[in-house]
Amino acid sequence: MRTIREHSLASAAAGFALAFLAAVIPAQAQTAADAALDLANMLDGAGGGVSGDAYISALENAAEAGQPLALWQLGTMYENGEGVDKDPARAFGYFAQIANQHADAAPKGVEADIVAQSFVKVGDYYREGVPDAGIPADIDRSHALLLHAATYFGDADAQYRVGLLYTEEGGLGVNAIQSARWFSLAARKGHCLAQARLGDMLFNGVQGIEAQPVEGLMWLNLSHIRCQGTVDQAQVDDLLNRASSIALPEDRTNAAALAESIAPQFANF
Structure with a gap:
């Protein structure tokens, strides 16, 4: 040395x-x-x-x-x-x-x-x-x-983790609406795992939140784009693939178009 x-x-x-x-x-x-x-x-x-x-x-x-x-x-x-x-x-x-x-x-x-x-x-x-x-x-x-x-x-990562705490019995108490709220805050800052979790919740629907397949798929598509090449890519793509396999063809098309148009908003995050 x-x-x-x-x-x-x-x-x-x-x-x-x-x-x-x-x-x-x-x-x-x-x-x-x-x-x-x-x-x-x-x-x-x-x-x-x-x-x-x-x-x-x-x-x-x-x-x-x-x-x-x-x-x-x-x-x-x-x-x-x-x-x-x-x-x-x-x-x-x-x-x-x-x-x-x-x-x-x-x-x-x-x-x-x-x-x-x-x-x-x-x-x-x-x-x-x-x-x-x-x-x-x-x-x-x-x-x-x-x-x-x-x-x-x-902080986006902290907001994502608070969202997770609202999905855990030993966290802040299971509350799907609160969880989605925190995931949404982080997702809009470009946090790809938050985008994936929010997309999964919206696509499938949870207690207090009706299923919104197009918006859910849009967030899942965004998370796929944002997480490419990271250690989180596999779990994000798994959620996207599961949703895509049961989504209506027109929903997949509309969601992909929405994701493509919105993606530039997260380019600087």
Whole structure:
């Protein structure tokens, strides 16, 4: 591994990378994970010869200064064991710091995505508990954190997950109308799994919602387009294929045309 002058280059690299990302995130509509990956790519030595130790040092310096992006990246590294030993307690600490310090950040601000996803992460940890950090499982707190991300920040992934909670006995209580409402909010932001679940509910009909085959198929077609090439493609296509196999030919045609006309609305998500 190549070495560098630790403090000067690490600090400069961290400052440059964070400034660079702050400039490009709005234009490219990146997710928190995308932004963190860009930070990793910029500092990992591929272009600048920065060593792994210097990379972590740069992140830690930026984290000490309260940079949410650095805190997010460190949390992700310790959560997944990427370049460091896996440590759920440390990961929880970094994500919790973002949530605690930026709970009232502007919902549409540059860092809103990272803050919202940190609430989701901390909620996940509270669902199971973090024994190494002395954090017991607290399902009510888990739900509250997820709801904050979904309501205050309007985070699509959080909204999708709230929709799922309304389909589970141990979630927020089975309520098809509430579930469809949250799926709809996320679907209109381009969340492909939310589009698929909403489409499935509308196509088949559920308690309180009459079957709407054309609109349901439209959302299923949109989810097929949005999920292509992702790990979610198989389950989305399974829902679409099942619905298509029993749909009327004219409904399939009308739904496909609607999906094609609406798809450009989600191009920038």
